[in-house]
Amino acid sequence: MANFHSDFFHLILKQKQKYNTNVLQVLNRKCVEMAVLTSLALSCRLNETSLFERKHYFYADLPAGFQITQQRQPIAVDGEIKFHVFTPGIHKSPYLKSSKIKQIQLEQDSGKSLHDENTAKSLIDLNRAGIPLMEFVFEPDLIDGEEAAALVKELTLILQLLGVCSGRMEEGALRIDANVSVSNRDNDLGVRTEIKNIGSVRAVAAAVKYEINRQISILEAGNKIFNETRAWNMVNKTTIPMREKEEKEDYRFMPETNLPPLRIHVREDLPNENNLVDAVILKKQLPKLPEQIRERLKNVLQISPEIIIALMSDLILLQLFDKIIKKDGNRDPTLVAKFLVRDLLNFLNKNKLTIEFCIPHADFIGQLTDLLQNKTVNLIIANKILYEIISDTKKSPKEIVEEHNWFLISDEEELEKMCLEIIEKNPKIVSGYKKGKKKLFIALMGQMAKITNQRADMALVANIMERLLKS
Structure with missing residues (x-):
C-alpha cells in the first residue's frame, strides 16, 4: 500500500x-x-x-x-x-x-x-x-x-x-x-516510511517500487520496519536513511497567533458582504479539466486510450496537438496524435530536445502531417524532414520534399515491377522463404527500401510481394 x-x-x-x-x-x-x-x-x-x-x-x-x-x-x-x-x-x-x-x-x-x-x-x-x-x-x-x-x-x-x-x-x-x-x-x-528527494515522475515509480521490495524483504526475513524518513538516491536507485x-x-x-482564521464565501444563497475570497465565482471560472479533455479526445476525435494517455502526459504536447488540429479541420486527429507521441517525441529524445522546442514549429509539424495524410511521403521520410527543424530551415516540408525528391512511390505497376526485379535477383532468399523461412521476407523488403531510398509505400509493397511469392 x-x-x-x-x-x-x-x-x-x-x-x-x-x-x-x-x-x-x-x-x-x-x-x-x-x-x-x-x-x-x-x-x-x-x-x-x-x-x-x-x-x-x-x-x-x-x-x-x-x-x-x-x-x-x-x-x-x-x-x-x-x-x-x-x-x-x-x-x-x-x-x-x-x-x-x-x-x-x-x-x-x-x-x-x-x-x-x-x-x-x-x-x-x-x-x-x-x-x-x-x-x-x-x-x-x-x-x-x-x-x-x-x-x-x-x-x-x-x-x-x-x-x-x-x-x-x-x-x-x-x-x-x-x-x-x-x-x-x-x-x-x-509501518510506513516517508521517501524524500524524488525529482521526477519516473523517479516516483522507481522509488516506491524499490521501497515496497525493500520492506517485503525485511519482513520476510523476520525483521521489523521502522517509521523513518528516507531519501531517494537517484544514482544508485535506492532509498537511504535520513x-x-x-x-x-x-x-x-x-x-498561529499572527494569522486570523481564513474565511471563504462558499454559499450561493448568501451574498458575499465582507468581500471574502469567493468560491462561488471561482467555480464558474474553472477551465476544461483533464477528464473533459479526455472525453473529447475519445468520443469526438476517436483517439485510442493508449494514445490519449501519451498525448496528455505533457500539457505543451497536448496544446501542440490542439493547435495543429484547429489550424485545419481536414486533418486526421488520430494520425496527428500518433505522429506526435511516437515520432516527434522519439525525435526529441534522440536529439536531447524538450517539447518546448516545438512551440515555434507548430505550423511546420502540421504541414508535415498533411504530407503523411495525403500520402506524399511515408513515415521514414517524415522523420528525415523533422531534422530540418534543427537547422532552422525557412523551407516548408513540401519544398524540402521537392528539393530532395522524397515523394512517396505508390504506383502499383511501378512497385510490382521493382518487386519482380528483387525476386529475380535473390533466388536463394526466395527459395528459402517458400520453404518456410518466413523471416526472409524482411530481407526482400529491405532490398525494396534500399533501391527506392526508403521512399516506397511499404504497406503496399508487402501486399504485392506476398502475392508474387505465392504465384
Missing part, C-alpha cells in the same frame, strides 16, 4: 513591510484564490473557516524552529482525483483509478537539504525557507509506484490547466514525498 502527498511552493504567504523592522505575515488573496480553485477542481469540500497553526521541529532547514501550517482545520478536505494508469511494457491496457484526497493545506516551506555522500556532509540551502507552498495529502489507496506516478502526472496537468503551478519538478515547483507501507492484511496498514519519523505529539501544534 502506498500513501503520499505532493508539495508545490508557488503560493501562499507574503510579508507586509512597514517603515520599522517589525514584519508580520499576512495572507496573499491571490494565492488563497488559487488554493480554492485547485480544491474545486479536485472536488474537495471547502471549509468556510480554516485555521493556521505552528508546527514545531528543530532541524537546520527551519531557522524559525516552527512551520506555519493547517494541520487540524485546512482549507479543503475530502477530495478525489481520477486518472488512467498505463505504462507500456508493464500494463497490457489502460485502467481507471481514483485516489481520495484527505486534505489540502497551506504552509510555509523549509530550506533545502543537500546531502553529499562523498564528504559525508549535509548542506542547507535557505533561499526557499519561508516561501509558501500548498500541500496535498492523499489517502493510502494506491498499490504500486506506477499508480503513484500516474496520479502525479494527472495532478500536474490539472495544476497547469488551472495556471496554479508550472509542475516543473526539476525546478522544485512540484515536489513529491511518498509514504510507503506493505501489509498482507486486508484492512490494517503496515532520520527517524516524528509522531504528531512531537510537533507540539499550537495556534
Whole structure:
C-alpha cells in the first residue's frame, strides 16, 4: 500500500513591510484564490473557516524552529482525483483509478537539504525557507509506484490547466514525498516510511517500487520496519536513511497567533458582504479539466486510450496537438496524435530536445502531417524532414520534399515491377522463404527500401510481394 502527498511552493504567504523592522505575515488573496480553485477542481469540500497553526521541529532547514501550517482545520478536505494508469511494457491496457484526497493545506516551506555522500556532509540551502507552498495529502489507496506516478502526472496537468503551478519538478515547483507501507492484511496498514528527494515522475515509480521490495524483504526475513524518513538516491536507485519519523505529539501544534482564521464565501444563497475570497465565482471560472479533455479526445476525435494517455502526459504536447488540429479541420486527429507521441517525441529524445522546442514549429509539424495524410511521403521520410527543424530551415516540408525528391512511390505497376526485379535477383532468399523461412521476407523488403531510398509505400509493397511469392 502506498500513501503520499505532493508539495508545490508557488503560493501562499507574503510579508507586509512597514517603515520599522517589525514584519508580520499576512495572507496573499491571490494565492488563497488559487488554493480554492485547485480544491474545486479536485472536488474537495471547502471549509468556510480554516485555521493556521505552528508546527514545531528543530532541524537546520527551519531557522524559525516552527512551520506555519493547517494541520487540524485546512482549507479543503475530502477530495478525489481520477486518472488512467498505463505504462507500456508493464500494463497490457489502460485502467481507471481514483485516489481520495484527505486534505489540502497551506504552509510555509523549509530550506533545502543537500546531502553529499562523498564528504559525508549535509548542506542547507535557505533561499526557499519561508516561501509558501500548498500541500496535498492523499489517502493510502494506491498499490504500486506506477499508480503513484500516474496520479502525479494527472495532478500536474490539472495544476497547469488551472495556471496554479508550472509542475516543473526539476525546478522544485512540484515536489513529491511518498509514504510507503506493505501489509498482507486486508484492512490494517503496515509501518510506513516517508521517501524524500524524488525529482521526477519516473523517479516516483522507481522509488516506491524499490521501497515496497525493500520492506517485503525485511519482513520476510523476520525483521521489523521502522517509521523513518528516507531519501531517494537517484544514482544508485535506492532509498537511504535520513532520520527517524516524528509522531504528531512531537510537533507540539499550537495556534498561529499572527494569522486570523481564513474565511471563504462558499454559499450561493448568501451574498458575499465582507468581500471574502469567493468560491462561488471561482467555480464558474474553472477551465476544461483533464477528464473533459479526455472525453473529447475519445468520443469526438476517436483517439485510442493508449494514445490519449501519451498525448496528455505533457500539457505543451497536448496544446501542440490542439493547435495543429484547429489550424485545419481536414486533418486526421488520430494520425496527428500518433505522429506526435511516437515520432516527434522519439525525435526529441534522440536529439536531447524538450517539447518546448516545438512551440515555434507548430505550423511546420502540421504541414508535415498533411504530407503523411495525403500520402506524399511515408513515415521514414517524415522523420528525415523533422531534422530540418534543427537547422532552422525557412523551407516548408513540401519544398524540402521537392528539393530532395522524397515523394512517396505508390504506383502499383511501378512497385510490382521493382518487386519482380528483387525476386529475380535473390533466388536463394526466395527459395528459402517458400520453404518456410518466413523471416526472409524482411530481407526482400529491405532490398525494396534500399533501391527506392526508403521512399516506397511499404504497406503496399508487402501486399504485392506476398502475392508474387505465392504465384
